Amino acid sequence: MSEPVLSLHNICKSFGGIRAVRDVSFEVEKGEVLGLIGPNGSGKSTLFNCVLGQLKPDYGEVYVNGQSVTGMRAASLNKLGVGRTFQQLSVFPQMTVLDNIILAGQEHKGTMATRLFGPPDAGLTQAADQMIEFFRLEHLRDEMAGALSYGQQKLVDAAMAFMAGPSLVLLDEPAGGVNLTMLSNLKERLTTYNRTHNTTFVVIEHNMEFVMSLCTRIIVLAEGEIIAEGNPDEIRSNQKVIDAYLGG
Ligand SMILES: Nc1ncnc2c1ncn2[C@@H]1O[C@H](COP(=O)(O)OP(=O)(O)OP(=O)(O)O)[C@@H](O)[C@H]1O
Numbered sequence: 001m002s003e004p005v006l007s008l009h010n011i012c013k014s015f016g017g018i019r020a021v022r023d024v025s026f027e028v029e030k031g032e033v034l035g036l037i038g039p040n041g042s043g044k045s046t047l048f049n050c051v052l053g054q055l056k057p058d059y060g061e062v063y064v065n066g067q068s069v070t071g072m073r074a075a076s077l078n079k080l081g082v083g084r085t086f087q088q089l090s091v092f093p094q095m096t097v098l099d100n101i102i103l104a105g106q107e108h109k110g111t112m113a114t115r116l117f118g119p120p121d122a123g124l125t126q127a128a129d130q131m132i133e134f135f136r137l138e139h140l141r142d143e144m145a146g147a148l149s150y151g152q153q154k155l156v157d158a159a160m161a162f163m164a165g166p167s168l169v170l171l172d173e174p175a176g177g178v179n180l181t182m183l184s185n186l187k188e189r190l191t192t193y194n195r196t197h198n199t200t201f202v203v204i205e206h207n208m209e210f211v212m213s214l215c216t217r218i219i220v221l222a223e224g225e226i227i228a229e230g231n232p233d234e235i236r237s238n239q240k241v242i243d244a245y246l247g248g
């Protein structure tokens with residue numbers, strides 16, 4: 001079997017007395033769409049932050065394509081083809097949609113986007129326009145990002161994460177606060193990107209319909225620990241998951 005794209009070994013992270021992530025280990029295979037769910041405060045975002053260099057785990061190792069990246073900064077991870085979206089929106093409201101996406105691309109200079117499309121700036125505009133088209137944001141290209149609806153900003157956020165030409169993307173609540181139309185658009189775009197690029201996704205989400213229809217496998221965290229893992233049907237009917245999360 002090929003090397004997992006992402007491999008977590010015994011990740012632990014505490015904040016003072018709060019053990020936010022407790023000995024979490026799992027692997028994600030290439031092309032997989034993995035859901036990470038669990039109650040508020042169960043350690044999902046903390047785990048992402050440990051993977052992506054925003055936080056240093058107290059213990060444990062993170063591997064991307066077999067290479068240890070533990071404690072590596074986000075910019076270096078971008079260069080290895082790892083992208084992310086944040087739970088909180090990270091668009092600049094006073095910049096246009098296009099400029100936000102170009103800026104995200106500049107952070108990944110020297111990666112796929114620039115290598116594919118020639119000189120840095122012209123190349124980035126072209127790459128950003130392709131991303132805008134892919135996420136069907138053409139009509140909003142020159143609008144200030146801050147003037148967009150919340151859902152539209154979430155799509156811009158996703159487009160920004162894809163500017164590195166990533167092989168792995170971690171999405172923290174991409175569907176939070178997004179309306180139904182936008183939600184099906186987002187799901188369809190992620191599925192299409194996954195199928196055409198074989199890009200691997202790990203998705204944190206509270207919207208169960210979204211997770212269950214998007215993901216092939218789901219891991220459930222509660223109080224910082226993995227309490228279940230399985231396909232959507234297995235997770236839906238898992239009594240531990242119902243008690244800790246779904247039943248509430
Ligand atoms: N920077 C921090 N400093 C102190 N405590 C933190 C910090 N970040 C997270 N925590 C705590 O760690 C625990 C896990 O939080 P985390 O944000 O990872 O949960 P989550 O599963 O992402 O929740 P949600 O679904 O609400 O986003 C919580 O008890 C939270 O209060």
Ligand SMILES: [Mg+2]
Nearest residue numbers: 044045046087
């Ligand atoms: Mg969170």
